[in-house]
Amino acid sequence: MSLFFETIKVKNGDIFNLKYHNLRLNKTILNIFKVKANFDLKNFIKVPDDNKMYRCKVIYSDKIESITFEPYKPRVFNSFKMIKHCISYPYKSVNREEINTLYKQRDGCDDIILVRDGLIQDTSIANIVIYDGLKWYTPKTPLLFGTQRAKLLEDEIIVEKDIQIKYLKNTVSFAIINSLLGFQEIKDVKLHM
Secondary structure (H helix, E strand, O other): OOEEEEEEEEOOEEEOOHHHHHHHHHHHHHHHHOOOOOHHHHHOOOOOOOOOOOEEEEEEEEOOEEEEEOOOOOOOEEEEEEEEEEOOOOOOOOOHHHHHHHHHHOOOOOOEEEEEEEEEEEEOEEEEEEEOOOOEEEEEEOEEEEOHHHHHHHHHOOEEEEEEEEHHHHEEEEEEEEEEEEEEEOOOEEEEO
């Protein structure tokens, strides 16, 4: 059986970006299992009664399989290794074997930047945004369409664009985004080819 997951930020009793997690979960169930689902994770997630930040992981198939919480410990990202690839990861599957194999090629860097057909896509765990001095851009064809990315696009904070590797050298600023990190701008980013 195929299993998929949502990783959701829970902090101070609030569930973040729930609208976008619900949309992705229900779309995945429809596309993979051919079942029209209308799950609202608010009805399943019992938020811990404290002010800590948690990583809530919802594992699902055509139904909710499990929900777990663990205290969130943010990672530090400064250096990225560019990795060319040809994998496909359109749904947030628990099977991340291909991504993990690419991640092992990072040569001591904090993470990888996946590159396909000369265009940057994502890191192993986050979407990418770059600032050219006027606008923040995110790759038009990411490896995975993230929930934080969807929110920032809807709020018109970021714009989709094909981003060639050469554009990274001239960016004013670089950031990664995901449901837990939010929008994390990285000062003095180090990019390795």
